[in-house]
Amino acid sequence: MKPSDRAPRSLNRRQVLVAGAAGAIAAPYLIRDAVAQGKAVNVGVIMPLSGANAQFGINSRNGVELVADEINAAGGIKALGGARINLVVADSTSNPTTAANVAQRLLTQNDVVAIIGAFASSLTIAISEVTERRGVPLFTMSFSDQITSRGFENIFQVVAKASVLGKAQFDGTVAIAATAGQKLEKVAIMYEDTAYGTSQAGGLRAGAKAAGVEVVMDDAYPLGITDVTPLINKLRSSGAQAVFPVSYLNDSLQIIRSMRQQKVTIPAIGGAAGYVIPDFEKGLGEYAEGVLSISPANYDLDPALTDRFRKRYGYFMVHEALEHAVCMDVLAQAMEKAKSTAPEALRKVLHGTRFEGGWTKAMTGGAVQFDKTGLNTLSVPVMVQWRNKELVTVWPSEYAKGKAVWTN
């Protein structure tokens, strides 16, 4: 009795299993087939679309999306018979393990020819461990020095490194103060204890040491700090002439707000990230006016290009969107030149070409060229200042669109 009872049930289960397995095995082939018919090139976009960095991840995705749509509208990649660019977007969350998993998935299931991502340095580094072993190019605007210092051949960093950014943040400030007739002697540094905060603080410290400026306050604080009053009190009593806060959005809002509310009016020079996005001005209103920040790029260097972003998404083209747009454009240019999507061919073109025209014009240097570590050697950071709800490039002089306001 019993075996006969069981037989139909187990048969059903087996059928289901077989069908499921067949589907699972067939899926990649079906996808590949569709790709071949539509002549599309799959490009992976991995960004933190949830969690603490979601806003930056969404901005970045928008930048890539804009350029990909434009390329498709203009007839796709001509050297590949007008192949469309098909973006495969995936959420890295804020966990490097997930980021690496997602990268592996895009490489094996979606056959992406390259990956663009992932804003936060720790995520990018985790992804690069996967892409390097598969020999597929990874484009990034993460700042961390580690990214191009590990001898990897398949990573391309389109912006200056964090240490360069930190030093420029310091040098630019000294230059702006000097123009306004003030000689900086005492400065304060406060930074969040993340990869981004500590490496940029390192650059600031090096800059101060080289310039012989005394750092009267050098404090790390935990990301997501709840009360910045002790920091601001310490800042007030330190006698610093300028402060360098390095933080993401929420902390930056708190720091600037409590500074201004407590009438600490010394210039604040932010370290990109939270200081150069529309939400900073929205959160602070008039307190945002005059705040300076370093930035790896700024939209006012080529308004003709970046206004297309503003028109589509309704806010100015933040630097991470701009740099990711450049990543996408450089990849498209490389495919045109290589006439192929093979990783070796792309790598060769990427290492040996000066990319000009298109979105690269919006970068400092007006072009993109990678050295053998994969670093874009032409990119230099700029200093920007909040002026009437917009970011104006104020330093270095060859890129400046306005004169810096310095209150001493």
Added chain:
Amino acid sequence: MNRSTLLRGLGLAVLLAVAVATPFLLDPRGYAIRVVCLALLFAAMAQCWNIVAGLANQVSLGHAAFFGIGAYTSTLLLIHFGLSPWLGMLVGAVLGGIAAFLISLPTMRLKGHYFALATLAFGEVMRVIANSWSGLTGGPVGISVPFAPPSFAMMQFKETRPYYWLMLAALVVVTLVFVAIRRSKLGYRLRAIKENADAAEVIGVDTTRTKITAAVISGMLTACLGTLYAQFQFFFDPDTVFGVASISVRMAMIAIVGGIGTAAGPILGAFFVIPLEEFANDLFSSRAAGLSQLVFGVLLIGVILIEPRGFMALGSRIRRLFGKGGRP
């Protein structure tokens, strides 16, 4: 009785043989095998947690501390002294055991929520130390495992298959340790503590010693798994290996979803939670930002609502249901 144990042993042997052979069916550098690797690793981690939480009901939310110690120890020894991760893993296990011993001393008398909170704080303290002591750990920037030519001695491989067997072996070892403890005197003492610590003390169980022994074993094994993770992932930072959400809570969650205190529970839990998260990410993350995490969360809540005691309890419920239906 004898026949059923024989059948069970045979079943397990077949299952193990299938598990060992599985990589040959998967793309050796693919995505599926990577997800399975992580599921195996997290199953082993949840099993380590199960030794203390499942048997003695000492719910720890700080196991990331031991995991991180293992990851950092082997990687730092590899970077500075070129020491093979295999040896680094042993050193890490010793340090993980010492850490477990030290944290056990003050938390021993704590029960329930108080124990959970104390261990949670311990994990966080380790994270803060790793973040601030940048001279040793590289700080918040994280550290990379140096690129080495693929070899067994350096625990680095070009393909994912060897990692799979490594993770599978780890899971088997940890599960065997769990089963052995459960069957041993130590296991009975732990269960006595779980039921009623005071009564256990009265009947002569040295509760302090028992708890410390279990905690040290669990800490040592967790540290070993930290090394495996580092060698698999090649990069980590303090937030990843000492993370509350990414490690501590996940270990507990997997064991709870699968069935706390059972040998198969953590394995079932890991093979549900890890693929589910990946599946949600695959399907939904390109639709709207944050949707995949939301779906993952909702599904988890659903599972816990349906059966708070985990899949193992659900399994016996279904068996009972079918058992009743099958009888005339």
